[in-house]
Amino acid sequence: MEAIRVERLFKSFGGVRATHDVSFRVDAGGRLVIIGPNGAGKSTLFNLLNGQLMPDSGKVFLFGEDVTHLPLHKRAHMGMARSFQLTSLFPELSVLQNMMLALHGLRRSRFNPLRATLSYGSLLDKAEELLSLLDLWSKREDQIRMISYGEQRKLEIALCLASNPRLLLLDEPSAGLTSGERTGVMEMIRNLPAHIAVIIVDHDMDLVFGLANRIIVLHYGQIIAEGTPDEIQADPKVKEVYMGIEEERRHAGAH
């Protein structure tokens, strides 16, 4: 079954082509990873999928429905969840409050102005289950800024899972993590229910080739290669682009 399909997406910012004629589809259970050098338009593409940006032209279909002009929160109610590249939690609120916001998000209870958030027993059980998986239940009363960066990244993903999504967009889930924490996050993604479709943007090659069953390579907003991890590894165009990046990295490192 098709989870998401995009057709001929275009988006530019003041003459700069951020997304240029991008089309692809991901089916239920798919694990698509989008890679590409910095400035390749990965974030823009993510924002187009998610609804944070509207395309100049082209269409986005979610579970077969045209959602091109549907706002973010409505896409969330259709089963799309998204994590953010820069940790996007609620810093002044506690770990548990963060989780409860995510759990109420798709339920009618989110509008209830009189009943206490923490009196919803079944949601509290669910919060305990999700936070225990991350070893964060004991820190549930801590404010977000009091927990470690690695814990924040894991919570970032856990908030997406709270809504039992059918499509999960993960924006650089391994950014800024130590290698140990990275393994933890990879494990978490690998253990996601099989029926969920997942789209990941990341730079970490272990994560990319470890998790993907399909890879798209973006360059200057265009798809220059699409295929299985093996096909991508063998693709000369990809090598060319990435050799360029390695050059740049070396230069950047020399500064």
Added chain:
Amino acid sequence: MSSSTSLQTQKPLAGTRSASAAPYVIAAALLLVFPLVLPSYYLSVLTMILIFGLFAMSLNIIFGHTGLNSLGHGAFFGMAGYITGIAIVTYGIRSFWTSAPLGILGAAITAAVFGIIALRVSGVYFLLVTFALGQLLWSIAEKWYSVTMGRSGFVGIPAPDLGLSLLNLGSPLRYYYFVFVVFAICYYLMSRLHESPFGNALLGIRERESRMRALGYNVWLYKYIAYIVAGMFAGVSGILYAHFNGSIAPSHLGFATSALVMLMVILGGAGTLWGPALGAALIVLIQSLASLVVPARWPMILGILFVIGVMGFRGGIGPHVIKTARRMFSSGSNQS
């Protein structure tokens, strides 16, 4: 630290902050008994404190909790005051049970209209638009003499008529207790709101709008509802004020009142539920003392007070009071 005890309780309650009832009982007892021995001038000061405390808490719903910097909150206070006054004096609607709902409805409709306009922008532009809308009402109230009695204000508003001779609110002391009851009911409702999924969503919007959208929250709708609810509570305080003062003036709709109530919230602390009421208490108290001692110097004193409050107590006085109280209690009783 402070939550070490609540961590040991069983699951369903774990995670709630151990909200003790003791401070509320003490505060309520003081507010109930104290007026019996207060000289009449200070009784009126205390009445004003509760009225403006409610007003400041209503602003806090949008300003402190949702993060909307509204500089037009006087509009709802004044609008409800005017409508109640006009209903009673001009149209002879004596019953409080009709005139007050009309006032609250008026405040709600005003907020509903203003919200559609102001919520199209955010940040400092929201501040400017709400400010401008308040000034607009202020100038209408000044010019529309036939309805509002113009510049000097709408006068002759009697004490509320509750329709029961037992509940005659003619005396200042009785009116004080009436205000106390209304304040307590509103406080209770706002505290429920604060703990609810709806109230938590407002906090989430203050912290990170984009994430709230991604989690499925219609951010605009939440802001809009919060704006109207805040306007209604402000309306309640405006009605209490109109009855108390016997009049309502154009300035109540505009900048002077909106800025004063914002100062109350900032001074008392936007982060807590009751902080703004504390800020209101301080400002009303000092204002009345200053008007006795150095009547012409009030704006200067207010300015100095505000600078001290902002520089010396980051985040308002409220949170500092909590910290001090916790330290006192925890060093007295259990460990750490």
